Amino acid sequence: xxxxxxxxxxxxxxxxxxxxxxxxxxxxxxxxxxxxxxxxxxxxxxxxxxxxxxxxxxxxxxxxxxxxxxxxxxxxxxxxxxxxxxxxxxxxxxxxxxxxxxxxxxxxxxxxxxxxxxxxxxxxxxxxxxxxxxxxxxxxxxxxxxxxxxxxxxxxxxxxxxxxxxxxxxxxxxxxxxxxxxxxxxxxxxxxxxxxxxxxxxxxxxxxxxxxxxxxxxxxxxxxxxxxxxxxxxxxxxxxxxxxxxxxxxxxxxxxxxxxxxxxxxxxxxxxxxxxxxxxxxxxxxxxxxxxxxxxxxxxxxxxxxxxxxxxxxxxxxxxxxxxxxxxxxxxxxxxxxxxxxxxxxxxxxxxxxxxxxxxxxxxxxxxxxxxxxxxxxxxxxxxxxxxxxxxxxxxxxxxxxxxxxxxxxxxxxxxxxxxxxxxxxxxxxxxxxxxxxxxxxxxxxxxxxxxxxxxxxxxxxxxxxxx
Amino acid sequence: xxxxxxxxxxxxxxxxxxxxxxxxxxxxxxxxxxxxxxxxxxxxxxxxxxxxxxxxxxxxxxxxxxxxxxxxxxxxxxxxxxxxxxxxxxxxxxxxxxxxxxxxxx
Numbered sequence: 001x002x003x004x005x006x007x008x009x010x011x012x013x014x015x016x017x018x019x020x021x022x023x024x025x026x027x028x029x030x031x032x033x034x035x036x037x038x039x040x041x042x043x044x045x046x047x048x049x050x051x052x053x054x055x056x057x058x059x060x061x062x063x064x065x066x067x068x069x070x071x072x073x074x075x076x077x078x079x080x081x082x083x084x085x086x087x088x089x090x091x092x093x094x095x096x097x098x099x100x101x102x103x104x105x106x107x108x109x110x111x112x113x114x115x116x117x118x119x120x121x122x123x124x125x126x127x128x129x130x131x132x133x134x135x136x137x138x139x140x141x142x143x144x145x146x147x148x149x150x151x152x153x154x155x156x157x158x159x160x161x162x163x164x165x166x167x168x169x170x171x172x173x174x175x176x177x178x179x180x181x182x183x184x185x186x187x188x189x190x191x192x193x194x195x196x197x198x199x200x201x202x203x204x205x206x207x208x209x210x211x212x213x214x215x216x217x218x219x220x221x222x223x224x225x226x227x228x229x230x231x232x233x234x235x236x237x238x239x240x241x242x243x244x245x246x247x248x249x250x251x252x253x254x255x256x257x258x259x260x261x262x263x264x265x266x267x268x269x270x271x272x273x274x275x276x277x278x279x280x281x282x283x284x285x286x287x288x289x290x291x292x293x294x295x296x297x298x299x300x301x302x303x304x305x306x307x308x309x310x311x312x313x314x315x316x317x318x319x320x321x322x323x324x325x326x327x328x329x330x331x332x333x334x335x336x337x338x339x340x341x342x343x344x345x346x347x348x349x350x351x352x353x354x355x356x357x358x359x360x361x362x363x364x365x366x367x368x369x370x371x372x373x374x375x376x377x378x379x380x381x382x383x384x385x386x387x388x389x390x391x392x393x394x395x396x397x398x399x400x401x402x403x404x405x406x407x408x409x410x411x412x413x414x415x416x417x418x419x420x421x422x423x424x425x426x427x428x429x430x431x432x433x434x435x436x437x438x439x440x441x442x443x444x445x446x447x448x449x450x451x452x453x454x455x456x457x458x459x460x461x462x463x464x465x466x467x468x
Numbered sequence: 469x470x471x472x473x474x475x476x477x478x479x480x481x482x483x484x485x486x487x488x489x490x491x492x493x494x495x496x497x498x499x500x501x502x503x504x505x506x507x508x509x510x511x512x513x514x515x516x517x518x519x520x521x522x523x524x525x526x527x528x529x530x531x532x533x534x535x536x537x538x539x540x541x542x543x544x545x546x547x548x549x550x551x552x553x554x555x556x557x558x559x560x561x562x563x564x565x566x567x568x569x570x571x572x573x574x
Binding site: 016019023024026027028030031033034036037039040041043044047050051054055057059060061062063065066069070072073074075076077078080081082084086089092093096097099100102103104106107109110111113114123125220221224227228230231232234235236237238239240241242243244245246247248249250251252253254256257260347349354355356357359360363364366368369370371372374 | 470472473476479480483484485486487488490491492493494495496497498499500501502503504505506507508509510511512513514515516517518519520521522523524526530531533534535536537538539540541542543544545546547548549550551552553554555556557558559560561562563
C-alpha cells in the first residue's frame, strides 16, 4: 500500500495544513460563547478543504463509487443532526462518536489487507498502529453504540451486572492483547486482526453495559477520547499528519473532559468505570437518622415562597431533561423576574448524561447563558438565597457527600442547596436517585417536596405565581 | 526506528500538548458543544477512508468495508458540524433591559 504515502503532492499537504489550522482555530473560538459558532464554521471549512484535496491524490481509484456513497451518507447525517431533539443530544453525541471509531477500525483492516502477509515484516511502528487503531476504534464503536442504546432507553439505563464480570472482561482483554502481540511479533495474518476486531467490539459492549446512567458523562467523554486516539493512530498507518494532529486534539479534549467529570464526582476514573457503583445501597435508617419525614407541599405554597423571595436559584438535573421541562422552567423564571425576583441557575458539572448537558438544555429554552452559573461560582451564593428550587436533581445536591464519610458519594463536590433559607425539591416520587442513594436533603427541616412530573409541576407553579 | 515515524511521533506529542492548552480555556458552559465539535473534527478520519477506498484492485468484501468506512466518516463529519452549529446557535446572552440599554448609550 504505497498509494497514500508517496503520491500526495505538496499542494495536498498544504491543504491539510490549512485544515489543521482551521481545527485549532475552531477549538480556540470555543473559549467564548459569543464567537463559538463562527469557530464551528471555520472548522467545517477546514474539513471541506481537506476532503476536496484528498480527491487529488494521484492514483486514487473508485472515485465515482466514493462520491456516490458520500452523497448518500451526507444528507442522512445532516437530517439526523437536524431532526434530533435537544433532549436526545447525549445519544446523538454518542452515535457520531461511535461512527468515527468504526471508520478508524475499518481503515486499519483495509490497510492491513493491502500490506500483509508481505515477504518482509511490517515496520514495528506500522504494525503497532494498525493493531491499536483497530482495537481502540472497535471498542469506541461498540461502546458508543451501547451508550446510545442506554441513553435512548432501548436497553435499561441501570447497570447490568453478573458475577465474575470483571474477570470475564479481563480474560477477554488478555486474549485481545495476546493476539495483538502476535501480530506485532510478526504473525501477520488477516484472520488475527479480524478476531481482534470482533473481540474488541465485544469488549466495548461489556465495558459500557455495567456502567449506570449517572456515570454516563465520564463514559461519553472517555469514548470521545478513544475515537480521537484511534483517528490519530490511523494517521500513523496512512502517514497522514492531518489525522495525527486532529485525532490527538480530540484525544486531548476527551481525556481532559474525562478527568474533569471524574473529579466532579469526587472519584477516580477507574472507580467510575470499574467501581460497580450502582450496587451500593444506603439503608433507610441513615435517612431517618438525618431528621425524620419528608414534608409534601402544594404548588400554591411554593409559588408564594418564590414570588416573595428576592433570590431564587434553580438547580436542574437529569429529571428536568427526562420530563422536557426546560421551557416551562424558563417561563417560571420569566414570571418571577417580572415580580422583581433575581433568578439564577446552578449547574453541576455532572448533572445530566454528558458534560455540559444542562447548559445546552436550558440554552434551547432561551435561557440567557449569563444566568447559568457554575458550581464554584454559585456555591458561596446559596447562603444569601431565599429559595433553592431543585428540579429533577438528586445526587448532585446530596449533603451526605459533604457530611457522611460512610456515603458512597462521600467526597463528591456538590451544590450546597442546603445552605439556602428554603429548599423546594420537585420529584416524581420518593424513589432514590439514579445512583441508588437516599438523600438526607429531602428530610432536612428546611426542605419541602413537590411530588409529580417535573413538567406539570412547573407548569402549575407558573400559573400559581401569576396569581400571587 | 525510521525518521518518518519519529517526525510523526513528534507531531503527535506536540498536538497533545496543544490540545490540552486550547481546550482548558473552554468554559464548562460549552462542554457539550466541545464534545460534539471535537466529534466533528475526528470526522477527518473520512480522509483516511477515502484513501483506502481508492486503492485499486480490492476484492469485493474489502470494497464494501472501505466504502462503509467512507459512509461512516461522511455521517460523522456532516452530522458533527450540523449538530454543533445547532447547539451553538442556542447560546444567547441576556437581552439588556431598556434601562440597561439607556445606561450603555450614555
